[in-house]
Amino acid sequence: MSVSQEIKDKVLDNIREEDLIALSQKLIAIPSETGNEKAVSDFMVNYMREELGMEAEGIAGVPDRPNAVGTLKGVGGGPTVQYSGHLDTVGPGDLSKWKTDPYGGEVIDGKIYGRGAMDSKGGGMASTLTAIKAIQDAGVKLKGDILVVGTVDEEVGGKWGMGYLYSNNLVNPDICIYCVHSDMEIKAFFKGTLWTKWTVKGQTAHGSMPQRGVNAIVRACRLIDELERNGGVSFDPHPILGDHTVNFGWIDGGPEKRYNVVADECQFGVDMRLVIGQSTEQAINEMNDLIARQKAKDPDLEVSFEVLQPNEPAFVSEDEPVFQILINAAEQVMGEKPVIGGTIAAGDLAPIFAAGKVGVGYGPGDLERGNAHKENEFLEVDQLVNATKVYALTMLDTCGVAEE
Secondary structure, three states, X not given: OOOOHHHHHHHHOOOOHXXXXXXXXXXXXXXXXXXXXXXXXXXXHHHHHHOOOOEEEEEEOOOOOEEEEEEEOOOOOOOEEEEEEEOOEOOOOOHHHOOOOOOOOOEEOOEEEOOOHHHHHHHHHHHHHHHHHHHHHOOXXXXXXXXXXXXXXXXXXXXXXXHHHHHOOOOOOOEEEEOOOOOOOEEEEEOEEEEEEEEEEOEOOEOOOHHHOEOHHHHHHHHHHHHHHHHHOOOOOEOOOEOOEEEEEEEEOOOOOOOOEOOOEEEEEEEEEEOXXXXXXXXXXXXXXHHXXXXXXXXXXXXXXXXXXXXXXEEOOOOOHHHXXXXXXXXXXXOOOOOEEEEOOOHHHHHHHHOOOEEEEOOOOOOOOOOOOOOOOEEEHHHHHHHHHHHHHHHHHHHOEOOO
């Protein structure tokens, strides 16, 4: 849908750094650790209603944890385009290690500091809402609808966030842009995630006579060693996503934790990140084969695993119209074509892909450089401004303009 450069320039002129900083600060000032998102969600809903005149509501899958969902209605004749970010954050961590108030949103040397500044209140939510306001202030009417979704629960898998909204058909966009910290790359390749909880059984005995028991911790360690070899399952490295990975996030040798008892149960958690060419079904089958090989060595082995968070690896074809629209918008704002990259997981795009929708990730900030989940999280203000401009241009070009 062709939009004149005159209209685009008029919209871009309405995107002001001070407005973005002020809205980001208001969002950062509201603590919203996972499970405690209601206050910031309520703020989002009220802002969309009162400041932008949008239809907006909180939609909760569990009490007091509403997702903020708003719609800027177009005049008709265009698609519904979703822009989303998440409202929940991790905790602030060790306050003594922060050089600013983690909820202050202080700007120092071109960076805005605070928990959620990058992940993803500034670059996810403030930028999207400011882009909408710039379009409204320019007097531009869109044909299609803009759907804004601020989710809860993303930091722990998104069951009650995007997963809940899509599994219950509560939102139904045509196109999805995930406003995620991509360092201004277009994220089009996504690792799959497969979390498994393993339980290994043994036989208890007195710790001074371990030969009379079967130590479940020792058995678990043997399995962990096997799983660690080549990531536990076969794969071919992907040119963008790289290697499959396996991480052991936790291990528990039983509730008593006594030195003089042979542990009769051990559990541990595994986080696998799958690359394109793999599947969760293949990984599960190969882990079952691994167990069979271990049982051949130890016929009395008792082990099972529970599958959690099975999300397939995914990619978005460059033939998708939204892809070229986003490339063109980023090139106009940044002066060069954006990098097409991959990322560690689909995040809130996973249920969107599962629903058969098209989505890409794009936004300001970098997980490592910006101290995600660490003290002194920050977002560069120049990236925040540029991402907002890119979002505004994609809104114009995806939805179309009713009158020029």
